[in-house]
Amino acid sequence: GQSLEQPSEVTAVEGAIVQINCTYQTSGFYGLSWYQQHDGGAPTFLSYNALDGLEETGRFSSFLSRSDSYGYLLLQELQMKDSASYFCADGASGSARQLTFGSGTQLTVLP
Amino acid sequence: GAGVSQTPSNKVTEKGKYVELRCDPISGHTALYWYRQSLGQGPEFLIYFQGTGAADDSGLPNDRFFAVRPEGSVSTLKIQRTERGDSAVYLCASSFKDTTDTQYFGPGTRLTVL
Numbered sequence: 001g002q003s004l005e006q007p008s009e010v011t012a013v014e015g016a017i018v019q020i021n022c023t024y025q026t027s028g029f030y031g032l033s034w035y036q037q038h039d040g041g042a043p044t045f046l047s048y049n050a051l052d053g054l055e056e057t058g059r060f061s062s063f064l065s066r067s068d069s070y071g072y073l074l075l076q077e078l079q080m081k082d083s084a085s086y087f088c089a090d091g092a093s094g095s096a097r098q099l100t101f102g103s104g105t106q107l108t109v110l111p
Numbered sequence: 112g113a114g115v116s117q118t119p120s121n122k123v124t125e126k127g128k129y130v131e132l133r134c135d136p137i138s139g140h141t142a143l144y145w146y147r148q149s150l151g152q153g154p155e156f157l158i159y160f161q162g163t164g165a166a167d168d169s170g171l172p173n174d175r176f177f178a179v180r181p182e183g184s185v186s187t188l189k190i191q192r193t194e195r196g197d198s199a200v201y202l203c204a205s206s207f208k209d210t211t212d213t214q215y216f217g218p219g220t221r222l223t224v225l
Contacts, residue, residue, distance in 0.1 A: 004153075012120070035216075042115070042216040043154065087153045097166060098144060099214065101153025
């Protein structure tokens with residue numbers, strides 16, 4: 001089986017940095033994907049880590065450590081529009097293998 | 112270009128009824144996925160199509176759920192004898208091919224079974 005654990009809620013202020021952690025227990029782990037979902041909206045792809053290390057995309061960075069079964073999403077220079085749910089998922093970003101999602105972290109950015 | 116579209120956006124039905132949910136993937140995408148998302152949870156995989164065939168239907172909860180993609184583009188998720196527990200947002204995603212590309216999600220259909 002597969003399971004991914006994330007904190008249910010995180011709160012931070014505008015302009016700050018926030019880290020959302022994800023630990024996983026999976027068989028046949030492919031890599032760690034991150035998706036953002038605003039209320040009532042579609043999940044949108046943010047990043048994917050196939051290998052250990054840090055991937056940076058603008059204000060967002062994602063990290064993976066396979067030896068620790070752990071990853072995180074780092075959001076810098078937080079903006080109000082970043083308030084959303086963030087999901088980590090096991091699965092290559094578009095492989096034939098289906099994505100297995102964590103239960104999501106609700107990020108609230110305060111002014 | 113246009114993204115993944117799903118219709119209807121909302122569907123309210125009564126327990127025991129039959130419903131069909133439609134997904135139009137991004138043009139040219141050969142891979143199509145259905146997920147179900149309950150409130151406060153992440154999407155849960157239901158079925159994956161590669162072209163016209165269901166390559167993996169291991170996530171379908173029972174035989175009341177069925178999906179088709181007859182021409183390798185539009186897909187329909189069909190639910191028979193709906194139950195209150197089927198209430199959820201049903202998400203569709205597509206990707207260009209089955210190996211390397213990002214899954215792009217549609218906005219979902221919110222199904223409410225009364």
